[in-house]
Amino acid sequence: MHAPRPARRAVILAGGGLLALPRPVLAQTPAWPGTRPVRLITPSTLGHPGDTYTRLMAEHYARSFGGTFVVENRIGATGSIAVGHAAQQSADGWTFLSASNTAHVVAPLMLRGLSFDPVRDFVSVAPLFRYGMILIVANRVPARTTAEFVAWARTQPRGTSMASVGIGSVGHLTAERFRQMADFPAVHVPYRGAAPAMVAITAGESDWVFDSIGNSAELLRSGRVRGLALTGPERSPLMPEIPTLAEVGYPGLLEEVWFGLWAPTGTPRPIIGKVNAATNAWLALPDARARFAAGAHTAMPGTPEDMDRFWTEDRGRWTALVREVGARLE
DSSP states (O other): OOOOOOEEEEOBOTTSSBOOOOOOOOSSOTTSSTTSOEEEEEOOOTTSHHHHHHHHHHHHHHHHHOSOEEEEEOOOGGGHHHHHHHHTSOSSSSEEEEEEHIIIIIHHHHBSSOSOOHHHHEEEEEEEEEEEOEEEEETTSOOSSHHHHHHHHTTOTTOEEEEESSTTOHHHHHHHHHHHHHTOOEEEEEOSSHHHHHHHHHHTSSSEEEEOHHHHHHHHHTTSEEEEEEOSSSOOTTSTTSOBTTTTTOTTOOOEEEEEEEEETTOOHHHHHHHHHHHHHHHTSHHHHHHHHHTTOEEOOOOHHHHHHHHHHHHHHHHHHHHHHTOOBO
């Protein structure tokens, strides 16, 4: 089966034309970005927060550096197609990877036979943003609290239908851990991204899923699905009525999705420094902060060294969780 063809889009204005912005000369690295397009590879589907924010960053980079920044979506294998493709590119500063810990941390721990090593093949550029997950159930499930859901799930002899945004995703592992803690059976039904997973929950084809508030806010507000509890240490200001899983008797479920920007190992440090500075400047813009707040996302400004430390700690957490859950996929 052939991998899906990448969707490539240059940064565009609302009118549909290519973004035409001043192209200042960079004294320190005059050849970059020059006339070559800089590629931002992402495993996020079109319209997903990871895709949306990557495109907004691309616009900001174009304003900051000049040149053309192209977002390239490569979908599939829980992000591994995009990560593997980025790992094969030249480390010359014209390729970056904007991806989540699902693609860059969790999936490599669970999927065998991958062509890349995320630690060996990439260097940190900048942390981007993070968000927790929410336990969502279909309306046909007769439960309005986590306790009611668990009680119902334990009565299902064939197991509940547990949707996820993909095999080896953060949502998949979080759901597996919660299911084991709550002690009820489930059949995992993976989908190719958040949108089809939520369609399945809305239609009642699957019983429950862990997704983000940002992805599911409209469905939650309209009553088409029900949110029961949140991962993470605190309630979300976007939906303060929804308790954390710790509040309802399941402590320790602090799993979060986070996104970062990487480059192939060997990318010139001056370029990494420039992109990091531009990324932090974008994260601080009022418009960006407003978008993050609206999606229940939290910005993560920081240096490449900050991201190295966070990335190392996150790999340790997920390595332990994969071992605890006993999940391993071919």
